[in-house]
Amino acid sequence: MKIRKAVIPAAGLGTRVLPATKAMPKEMFPIVDKPAIQYIVEEAVRSGITDILIITNRGKGLIEDHFDRAPELEFALSSKNKTDMYEQVVGISKLANIYFIRQKETKGLGHAISCARNFVGNEPFAVLYGDDVIMGDDPACGQLIRAYEEFGKGVLGIKKVPEADISKYSSLKVENIKDNIFNCTDMIEKPQTKEDVLSLYSILGRCILPPEIFDILDHTAPGAGGEIQLTDAMCELARTTGMTAVEYTGIRYDMGNKLGVMKAAVETALKHDEIGEGFKEYLKEIAASL
Numbered sequence: 594m595k596i597r598k599a600v601i602p603a604a605g606l607g608t609r610v611l612p613a614t615k616a617m618p619k620e621m622f623p624i625v626d627k628p629a630i631q632y633i634v635e636e637a638v639r640s641g642i643t644d645i646l647i648i649t650n651r652g653k654g655l656i657e658d659h660f661d662r663a664p665e666l667e668f669a670l671s672s673k674n675k676t677d678m679y680e681q682v683v684g685i686s687k688l689a690n691i692y693f694i695r696q697k698e699t700k701g702l703g704h705a706i707s708c709a710r711n712f713v714g715n716e717p718f719a720v721l722y723g724d725d726v727i728m729g730d731d732p733a734c735g736q737l738i739r740a741y742e743e744f745g746k747g748v749l750g751i752k753k754v755p756e757a758d759i760s761k762y763s764s765l766k767v768e769n770i771k772d773n774i775f776n777c778t779d780m781i782e783k784p785q786t787k788e789d790v791l792s793l794y795s796i797l798g799r800c801i802l803p804p805e806i807f808d809i810l811d812h813t814a815p816g817a818g819g820e821i822q823l824t825d826a827m828c829e830l831a832r833t834t835g836m837t838a839v840e841y842t843g844i845r846y847d848m849g850n851k852l853g854v855m856k857a858a859v860e861t862a863l864k865h866d867e868i869g870e871g872f873k874e875y876l877k878e879i880a881a882s883l
């Protein structure tokens with residue numbers, strides 16, 4: 594079945610990037626001149642997704658406004674003949690069919706995904722974590738969709754993480770099938786001892802899930818951090834049907850931590866049409882003085 598629906602969970606509290614996230618969602622942090630979540634929606638659209646559900650909560654109204662029309666702004670731009678910017682601004686509201694639902698309590702990523710049940714229905718769907726921006730010519734979500742089409746199982750987007758950091762992530766038991774594609778048969782969220790670490794491969798930011806995940810989430814008990822963990826539900830899938838894992842190409846920026854936010858800004862600014870050259874000069878000056 595063709596994958597045309599995506600879910601973007603964006604209801605986390607963003608405590609690692611406080612105080613910026615006290616009133617402003619981290620998904621709206623700008624990377625130069627676009628909010629993080631717009632890059633994510635654009636990646637989904639480039640991957641063939643037509644319908645997107647964004648999971649929000651109290652205080653995330655800015656996300657809805659960003660994907661809405663903005664009549665006063667559009668009028669001001671068109672009357673000043675700022676055609677390019679007018680088209681960009683209107684274009685954002687036409688990227689895809691975008692829907693919103695609130696996760697009423699912040700009970701974890703697994704719980705957030707279960708809020709998508711009615712939207713998803715009985716189809717496989719993509720999940721793009723709202724704070725993970727992945728830049729690359731071949732959209733990461735599309736790479737996972739191709740693996741779903743080839744192997745017919747749920748797909749995990751993976752990358753290796755440094756050994757010192759694995760306890761903050763998930764750890765997967767994987768066997769290489771070919772190239773950058775693996776079979777995954779087990780996983781654990783936030784392994785706390787060396788024995789728990791299955792490999793340094795971790796799920797980072799993207800997956801494709803079959804609709805069976807919702808029944809599993811219904812009986813998934815709170816795990817690491819007292820939250821209902823999506824990893825725990827996916828673990829049941831991995832152990833029963835198996836899952837495919839793709840070490841996707843592209844650079845991932847974690848907008849949920851301060852260093853990730855800065856790396857995204859600096860690397861994107863260096864490639865930016867309008868400010869790239871000027872920013873490079875500035876950065877060289879700064880670097881020379883370090």
Ligand code: UTP
Nearest residue numbers: 602603604605606607608609699700701705723
């Ligand atoms: P994170 O754990 O990275 O986000 O969740 P967080 O909870 O905002 O982080 P900190 O620890 O407080 O800084 C991964 C993704 O799951 C979403 C987040 O918005 C993020 O996109 N999420 C997490 C939800 O939608 N609901 C939740 O209850 C938890």
